[in-house]
Amino acid sequence: MNKTALKELLFKIADDQLILGHRNSEWTGLGPILEEDIAFSSMAQDKIGHSYAMYQILEELGEGDPDQVAFFRKAEEFHNSQLVELPIGEYSFSLIRHFLYDHSDFLRFDMLRNSSYELLAQVSSKIRSELKYHTMHARTWVKKLGTATDDSISRLQNDLDALMPYALGLFEKSPYEEEIISENIFGGEEELRSRWLELIAPIISKTELVLPDPEGVEPVMGGRIGKHTEYLQPLIDEMTEVMRIDPDAEW
């Protein structure tokens, strides 16, 4: 099995989850209603837990200790999509990002259940089950607010238009895309992208929202090869602030 290709895949998944997990956690104490405060906090915990599982597999493959890998890299060493690093914005912005990201995350793990890399296939089946709660949560609120008032609909629509290019950047192809597919490690970004569109389009069409035509949108790429927005490094600095005070502390 092509280990480099496998690691590249695991890094981008883990980094997406870690960074979005931290963004989600910024809603703790600030949610527009208590239930949403709890929901985003719980999803943060899930995301960071999922990333930990991915970093543990990377450790098996010869990478360093998960904490070191998660906390002691610079922004340009992260493989996450730019979608997940953007600041949380207003609630509607975080909700639309959650909707777009989690449906792709669910499908990615759905596909990874069949991975030829056994360890990944096993944990993917479990993560997929957990993500059902995330997609269910996202759908419930997008349906509710996407059919509510002119204000809620126009807010969601603006965020959907703004985030679609970033969401399409989730499917940036790996330099090892061919090997990943031919060795049955993962079905590939193109398949994921088309399954994702098939899944979200009917949900959006049940609301007053309009899904931007993906063919008319220029995807924001680069995250997978370490090109990031100005927002990632400050986030990493913040999430590692305590650890950097005393990196060798025993907890």
Place this chain on the structure above:
Amino acid sequence: MNNETEIRKWLEDVMDPEIPVLSLVDLGVVGDIELKEGSVFVEIRPTFVGCPATTQMKYDIESLLHAKGFDDVHVDISYKSPWNSDMITDKGREALRKFGFAPPPKGNLIDDIDVLEHVECPQCGGTNTELQNPFGPTLCRSIHYCHDCKEAFQQFKPMN
């Protein structure tokens, strides 16, 4: 001579760190147990991948087995047969109910969101209830409201 069955019996005394009336065995978290040349290998299946109680569970199992005289104890996380909520035993479901939590419905249900609505209230047994939030105080619990007895309650989430 100890054997796997006896060890599993002992582990019935190790409780879930967050729901102290429920043993890890009844929760379905304890997987295969193997004894090899005096060493014990215990497989645990986390309820949620990100469950922060997993470390505590490992520690509690190790402590108990050390106290029983085993020096070499290995508790390893496994996703070989991942945990699902049907792995909770009938005894475990009863313990949850007594503790005030609705046990998860059985079977492959969660593809349908309706399964989370109208959960039977663990306080009054009524089904005129509604889902308030699929996310609760811990990853494994959802929050519901009972219109019959006008009380909020928690459910241990179905997962499969």
